[in-house]
Amino acid sequence: MAGKVYLIGAGPGDPDLITVKALKALASADVVLLDDLVNRELLQHAPKARVIEVGKRGGCKSTPQHFINRMMVALAEQGQVVARLKGGDPFLFGRGGEELLALRAATIPVEVIPGVTSGIAAPANIGIPVTHRELSHGVTFITGHTQNDQTPDWRALVLGGTTLVIYMGMKRLASIVTDLLAAGMAMDTPAAAIHQGTLPQQRHVVSTVAQLPMAVQQEGLTSPGIIVVGDVVRLAYSKGTLDALEVAA
């Protein structure tokens, strides 16, 4: 009997922000491979599944990617239905592409179930649309946690004028802001940081990009978090120093 792997986006945190399709896959799963940032409440939807924790939180020792890939292949070859449950969306900074390639190379049947990404949901939860007529015609999602010393082309990103949403950037925030200002971004560009977006423990600050690192420190916000930079931040429900910029309806 052939097994199968579902690469599933668990959504941004709130357990109700998972899709119906993901719940159906979880219900059929024999095994769940679980990332750190996935809400444990979701496991109730996989009643017959064995749960294996394979967290890879940035900076910590954890299961290497190639080991996760081999485990998924081995389980599926044993005929098991594997639910690979990842925070947010599996293909937006989720390394789902690497897992998909490994599964395809082993000719394992695989289905990708996209999820609500925290880069949209966390800003939305404090009133910020990542695009908004007359304020932003586009949005760029980047990661602050650089792999292989890859650095985004900050100057091009600033020139592009899209809303910037930065994942995994809380720890490197001061350095990211320095890069943005050096790349020509105006110091008073509105910016926000949202910790644990969509969860009950969500907290956020709104500030200017230049003052964001200090505001984040003063509020004691830590990882995991989402950083948003751009004029759309003016629409945030106020928690910070931008009230004077409030945009009328």
Next chain:
Amino acid sequence: MAGKVYLIGAGPGDPDLITVKALKALASADVVLLDDLVNRELLQHAPKARVIEVGKRGGCKSTPQHFINRMMVALAEQGQVVARLKGGDPFLFGRGGEELLALRAATIPVEVIPGVTSGIAAPANIGIPVTHRELSHGVTFITGHTQNDQTPDWRALVLGGTTLVIYMGMKRLASIVTDLLAAGMAMDTPAAAIHQGTLPQQRHVVSTVAQLPMAVQQEGLTSPGIIVVGDVVRLAYSKGTLDALEVAA
């Protein structure tokens, strides 16, 4: 009795790609205000709701935005629970921000329920992760349907090197490709177009950016569709001319 408005993302098309939270809101709705591109199957989840079609498909005559805003406010002021159901995510090219501001200005209680966006889900459905280690460190979502003659800064977008995902660009595809090439994008940059992503009638082509308009025309692909440009397109399940670029796992 106070009414309420839910601004709901219906997801990319597949009716199972809606969130559990959205279903709960629909179940409580007295009225559903429905966009064109929302899957009608979702209405079964709003059994007690009156349905009002307020489609605003690009280019066609339809309900003006300010009229939709006023209708939501009026219904909520009558004490009704209003589900404003929009394709994809309400805050990514969904004009949800404008609706949120109108509701806030009228002090109507409002809750935003994010959705899976087609710019992630449609590429995922043909094997393309919008970000992928060593191929793309970020992704930019833009619209090809320009408002107020706003044009994206194509040169900055090309320089930035992020994956480009273009919404509502099928009709203007030839012009968009001309802009991208004029902005310095390599002609052989991989590109794909996906029509009706995640639905049974989904169709797609994979090509180079220079040849994409011809490939789309030959396959007869039309709106609605998502365009993806960047090296991640090499990972697509083949339907086109990029097989020689196949990336090993």
